[in-house]
Structures are given as C-alpha cells and as structure tokens.
Amino acid sequence: MVLEATMILIDNSEWMINGDYIPTRFEAQKDTVHMIFNQKINDNPENMCGLMTIGDNSPQVLSTLTRDYGKFLSAMHDLPVRGNAKFGDGIQIAQLALKHRENKIQRQRIVAFVGSPIVEDEKNLIRLAKRMKKNNVAIDIIHIGELQNESALQHFIDAANSSDSCHLVSIPPSPQLLSDLVNQSPIGQGVVASQNQFEYGVDPNLDVELALALELSMAEERARQEVAAQKSSEETEDKKMQE
Amino acid sequence: MDTEMSVNMSDFLHDQATRAPESLQQSYILMEDLYERKLWKQLTDALIVFFDTPETVPLRLPLYTNFVNSFRPNINQLKAVYMGLKAFESCSNDEALRNLNQIVNELDEEKYKDAYVYSIVAIARIKLISGKLDEARELLVKASKIIDHIDYVESLIHSSYYSVSADYYKAKADYAQYYRHCLLYLSCIDLDKCSHTELVERAVDLSVAAILGDIYNFGELLLHPVFELLVGTQHEWLHDLVIAMNVGDLPLFERLMGQINKMPLLQSSVALLGQKIRLMALIELVFQLPPNQRTLTFDTIARATRIPSNEVELLIMRALSVGLITGVIDEVTQIVTISSVQSRILNHSQIASMESRLREWNQNIKNLSNVVEISGKGVFV
Numbered sequence: 133m134v135l136e137a138t139m140i141l142i143d144n145s146e147w148m149i150n151g152d153y154i155p156t157r158f159e160a161q162k163d164t165v166h167m168i169f170n171q172k173i174n175d176n177p178e179n180m181c182g183l184m185t186i187g188d189n190s191p192q193v194l195s196t197l198t199r200d201y202g203k204f205l206s207a208m209h210d211l212p213v214r215g216n217a218k219f220g221d222g223i224q225i226a227q228l229a230l231k232h233r234e235n236k237i238q239r240q241r242i243v244a245f246v247g248s249p250i251v252e253d254e255k256n257l258i259r260l261a262k263r264m265k266k267n268n269v270a271i272d273i274i275h276i277g278e279l280q281n282e283s284a285l286q287h288f289i290d291a292a293n294s295s296d297s298c299h300l301v302s303i304p305p306s307p308q309l310l311s312d313l314v315n316q317s318p319i320g321q322g323v324v325a326s327q328n329q330f331e332y333g334v335d336p337n338l339d340v341e342l343a344l345a346l347e348l349s350m351a352e353e354r355a356r357q358e359v360a361a362q363k364s365s366e367e368t369e370d371k372k373m374q375e
Numbered sequence: 376m377d378t379e380m381s382v383n384m385s386d387f388l389h390d391q392a393t394r395a396p397e398s399l400q401q402s403y404i405l406m407e408d409l410y411e412r413k414l415w416k417q418l419t420d421a422l423i424v425f426f427d428t429p430e431t432v433p434l435r436l437p438l439y440t441n442f443v444n445s446f447r448p449n450i451n452q453l454k455a456v457y458m459g460l461k462a463f464e465s466c467s468n469d470e471a472l473r474n475l476n477q478i479v480n481e482l483d484e485e486k487y488k489d490a491y492v493y494s495i496v497a498i499a500r501i502k503l504i505s506g507k508l509d510e511a512r513e514l515l516v517k518a519s520k521i522i523d524h525i526d527y528v529e530s531l532i533h534s535s536y537y538s539v540s541a542d543y544y545k546a547k548a549d550y551a552q553y554y555r556h557c558l559l560y561l562s563c564i565d566l567d568k569c570s571h572t573e574l575v576e577r578a579v580d581l582s583v584a585a586i587l588g589d590i591y592n593f594g595e596l597l598l599h600p601v602f603e604l605l606v607g608t609q610h611e612w613l614h615d616l617v618i619a620m621n622v623g624d625l626p627l628f629e630r631l632m633g634q635i636n637k638m639p640l641l642q643s644s645v646a647l648l649g650q651k652i653r654l655m656a657l658i659e660l661v662f663q664l665p666p667n668q669r670t671l672t673f674d675t676i677a678r679a680t681r682i683p684s685n686e687v688e689l690l691i692m693r694a695l696s697v698g699l700i701t702g703v704i705d706e707v708t709q710i711v712t713i714s715s716v717q718s719r720i721l722n723h724s725q726i727a728s729m730e731s732r733l734r735e736w737n738q739n740i741k742n743l744s745n746v747v748e749i750s751g752k753g754v755f756v
Contacts, residue, residue: 189527
C-alpha cells in the first residue's frame with residue numbers, strides 16, 4: 133500500500149502502428165495504461181496518476197496528477213500516432229510534473245512505455261537516470277517491439293535503481309495481451325498479488341454475498357461438467373455396443 | 376483468412392520479384408518478412424525507399440494496387456498517398472486523376488487532414504497540367520484553408536502546396552505571387568536532392584518574376600543559393616540584370632539590353648523595366664545619403680536616374696504610390712524631402728555602407744557629449 137504519485141508515459145510515435153502486438157502496439161499500450169491506472173488508484177486511496185505522451189515529435193502532458201478516471205479517459209481519447217519519440221525529454225518533463233505534486237508525502241514514480249528506437253546518447257541517458265535517482269524518482273519501463281534498445285534501457289534502469297525500486301520489463305511480441313503480460317511482471321505486482329490472495333479474486337470479508345455467489349456458480353459449473361462427461365462416456369459405450 | 380491472405384501476398388511478391396531486376400529482389404524479400412511480422416512502420420519505410428528508386432517506375436503500380444492497398448488502413452495515410460502518387464507516375468493524367476479521386480473519397484477528411492490536403496493538391500496539379508486553371512484554383516484555396524487548421528504540417532505538404540501554387544501563378548502570369556510561392560517552395564525542400572537542371576530553371580523563372588513583378592526588394596532572391604546557380608550558364612546575364620535592378624545600375628542595364636531583347640517576355644516589357652530600374656536608382660540614391668541630408672533637388676534625381684527634369688516629379692510620385700519612399704514634394708523650389716525609405720534586405724556592400732554610417736553617428740554623439748561636457752562645466756559643478 134505504497135503512497136505514490138505516478139506519471140504514465142505513452143509512446144505515440146509512428147512505430148506504434150505496428151501490428152505485432154494485439155491489436156496494435158498503440159491499442160495494446162492503451163489497455164495496459166488503463167490497467168496500471170486502476171491498479172495504482174486501487175492500491176491506495178491517496179494515490180494519483182498523470183498521463184503524457186512522448187511521441188508526435190515532442191512530449192506533451194495530457195493529464196496532470198489525478199484520481200479522476202473520466203479525466204484520464206478523455207485525455208487518452210483520439211491521440212495522434214505519428215512522429216518520433218523523445219524518451220529523454222519525456223522523462224524530464226514527467227519528473228517536472230511529479231515535482232509539482234500537491235501531496236509531497238507521495239513517492240514519485242514514472243511508468244514509461246518504450247516501443248520505438250531510442251535516439252538519445254547512452255551517456256546522456258545514464259546522466260539523466262542518476263539525476264532521477266538523486267531526486268528519488270522510481271522508474272518502470274515497459275519495453276515493447278524494438279528490442280535493440282534493451283541494453284541502453286537496462287543501463288538506464290541500473291543507473292536509476294535504488295533498493296530495487298526500478299524495473300525494466302521487455303515484452304517480445306506474442307499472441308497474449310500486453311496488459312496480461314505486464315500484469316504478471318514486477319510492474320503489475322500489486323494486481324497479481326491482490327488477485328491471487330483470494331479464490332476468484334474476491335475478498336470474502338469485504339463482499340460475502342459475491343464470494344458465496346461465485347462459490348455456488350463454481351459448484352454448478354463443476355456439476356454440469358460432470359454430467360456432460362458422464363453423458364459423453366455413455367454415448368461412446370453405446371456406439372461400441374452397436375458395432 | 377489472414378493466413379490465406381498472407382500466402383496470397385507471399386505468392387504475389389515472389390511473382391513480382393521474378394520480374395524485377397536482380398538489384399531489387401532483396402527489397403521484395405524484406406517486404407515479405409515485414410508484412411508477415413506486421414511491422415507496418417518498417418514496411419512503409421522500406422516501400423518508400425523502393426518507390427523513390429528511379430528504376431522501379433514500371434513495378435510501382437501493381438505493387439501499390441495489390442500489396443499496399445491490402446494494409447493501407449494500418450499505415451500512415453500521408454505516406455500511403457505519397458506512395459500512390461509515385462505509383463501513378465506511370466499512368467495517364469485521366470487514370471491518375473481517377474485513382475486520386477478514389478483515394479480522396481476513401482479518406483476521412485477530419486481524421487487524416489494532412490493526407491487529404493496532399494491528395495487534393497495532387498489533383499490540383501493534374502488539373503493544372505490539363506489546363507483547368509479555375510478548378511485547380513478552387514482546390515488550392517480549399518487546401519490552404521485546411522492547412523491553416525492543421526497543428527503540425529509536414530514539409531512534404533507545404534512543398535507540394537507551394538509548388539502547385541507557384542505553377543498556377545506562373546500559368547496566370549502573376550509574377551509577384553509566383554515569386555513569393557516559389558521562394559516558399561524552395562524553403563521547404565532539400566536543394567541537394569533536386570536536379571541541377573530543375574534548380575537552374577527555377578532560378579530563371581524567379582529572376583524573370585522578380586524583374587517583371589511588382590517587386591522592389593530582391594534581397595531574398597539575391598541571397599538564395601539557387602540564384603548563384605545562374606553563374607556559368609547561358610542565363611548568367613539574368614543574374615547580372617537582377618543585380619543591376621537591385622542597385623539601380625543604369626549603365627549595366629543598358630549594356631544588357633541586347634540580351635533583354637532576345638527574351639520575348641522581357642522585350643515586351645522594356646518600358647516597365649526602364650521605369651523600375653529608375654525607381655531602384657532613386658531608392659539607392661536616397662539610401663546612400665545621410666539621414667540629415669535627405670533633401671534632394673529634381674536635378675540631382677534627374678542626373679542619377681538619367682531622365683529629363685520634367686519627368687522627375689512623376690517618378691517620385693510613382694515611388695510614393697508604391698510605398699518605396701515617404702516624403703514631401705515641393706514643386707515650386709523643385710526639391711523633395713524624403714523622410715523614410717522602404718525597409719529592404721541588404722547586400723554586403725550596403726551593409727558595409729550602413730556600418731560606416733553607424734560609426735559616423737557614433738563619432739558625432741561622442742563629439743556632442745564632449746561639447747556638452749566642456750560647455751557645461753560651470754553648471755555641472
């Protein structure tokens with residue numbers, strides 16, 4: 133239940149039109165952003181999230197730190213997918229947005245999506261990472277698509293890491309949803325933990341009726357499956373007898 | 376279904392590769408690989424490189440219609456239109472127009488403003504070539520309005536728009552507008568990627584437009600790298616003529632009269648050129664005077680501009696009417712007091728003259744401060 137202010141950086145460069153993630157890199161990213169937003173907001177009643185883009189040739193803050201899901205949705209609506217990504221500039225602007233958070237007790241975190249080649253010099257990136265570490269900004273990077281960036285990003289995370297607060301998750305193209313894969317990674321730890329803690333992902337102490345309903349539904353489903361299995365075995369026996 | 380489509384595309388690309396020269400076969404292998412991996416961005420870039428290669432002209436149309444169209448909704452629409460235009464280079468004007476109209480109808484104008492503008496400008500170009508100037512003009516006006524409302528305009532769109540606009544004004548013989556749009560076009564393109572012949576042609580057209588148009592400031596042209604390309608060609612005299620016009624060099628103008636008469640467009644406007652160079656000579660005369668000595672007699676102007684004294688007043692009135700100078704004519708004493716000259720882009724010699732004038736002004740201020748200091752000793756104690 134860490135008290136955090138998180139800036140989420142979306143890569144909306146032209147590389148996001150690629151269809152190697154389902155349905156496209158950009159749409160997969162948007163789903164994952166929704167998942168991360170909900171996870172962060174549900175984690176702590178005082179957590180806040182902001183949103184910005186790093187593509188379209190210049191980073192742009194779409195939503196300052198908020199808990200309002202509607203504001204977040206409208207900020208993500210109709211984003212252009214064009215130009216090149218400016219990863220370094222995006223990180224610096226995100227840090228500036230976090231610096232102006234209202235609640236100074238909140239820890240600062242940046243969750244950045246990187247899905248296009250990084251043009252910045254590695255030395256400059258490491259210098260930037262050290263500055264982030266100095267300012268107590270934790271950084272999570274969800275790296276998709278352009279896997280030639282991996283070593284540069286790994287060095288960046290290593291330089292920014294302080295007591296295992298930063299993570300790099302490289303996700304190669306696969307038929308699975310990006311949001312599910314991020315969910316299973318250290319970045320999505322909160323969701324995984326809360327869902328795996330209880331059967332059916334619901335705490336019976338908080339919602340007794342829902343837990344009972346799910347239990348009952350599961351029992352009915354098991355019974356139905358048993359009947360179906362019995363029926364099919366009987367049918368096969370009948371066929372054998374007829375032969 | 377998707378696998379079947381992929382197989383069809385694979386067969387199509389293999390078939391096309393067999394028809395292509397050996398140097399291009401690697402491109403088809405790359406395209407197939409990127410298509411199967413759904414890497415649309417990289418595929419678009421590879422296709423643009425392919426379409427920009429001159430030897431691919433006969434291969435472009437089948438590749439565009441069968442291959443690019445199959446994934447066109449997934450890619451950058453501006454680049455898709457660009458590839459379409461490259462593909463239609465091998466078609467007749469009517470066929471290209473039909474294909475472009477189809478693209479425009481399929482495009483969502485609100486969502487893909489840039490691609491839409493690029494398409495209608497391309498249609499305007501074809502209309503212009505076909506001689507339908509009014510239809511081309513309508514499309515250019517429409518394009519201009521849309522461009523004004525796009526937040527980020529690619530240089531590709533601007534260059535295309537200014538190129539077609541310049542060609543339109545050339546066809547209409549509107550020299551001032553041609554001059555303006557042609558310079559804007561040249562500012563949007565990479566000059567290194569243009570052929571020398573094309574640039575020399577542009578330089579000739581620009582020089583003629585500057586000379587014949589209602590333009591009295593040649594600075595942008597004189598400082599443009601394209602203008603220097605005229606040196607060492609058969610059109611070098613145009614280079615000299617523009618320089619003569621800029622500084623009002625009447626002797627050089629008279630020496631170039633033989634060449635001027637060889638160009639029908641200039642020959643028919645010799646009287647206009649004579650008046651224009653005299654106006655430029657007047658401006659140059661005023662410009663070289665110190666600001667505190669800008670009262671000129673009609674005789675001085677007549678000598679500098681080589682016209683009879685009785686025509687001086689008309690010349691000054693013309694200069695006042697086109698806004699080259701502001702001032703007052705005293706017809707009785709036959710003098711003109713000039714208060715300001717139109718701001719202009721200066722060449723190196725004019726900048727040097729301005730520098731010497733500023734130094735002189737600086738010295739005058741120092742002298743004045745010394746006089747004040749000496750004269751006012753008793754007061755300042």
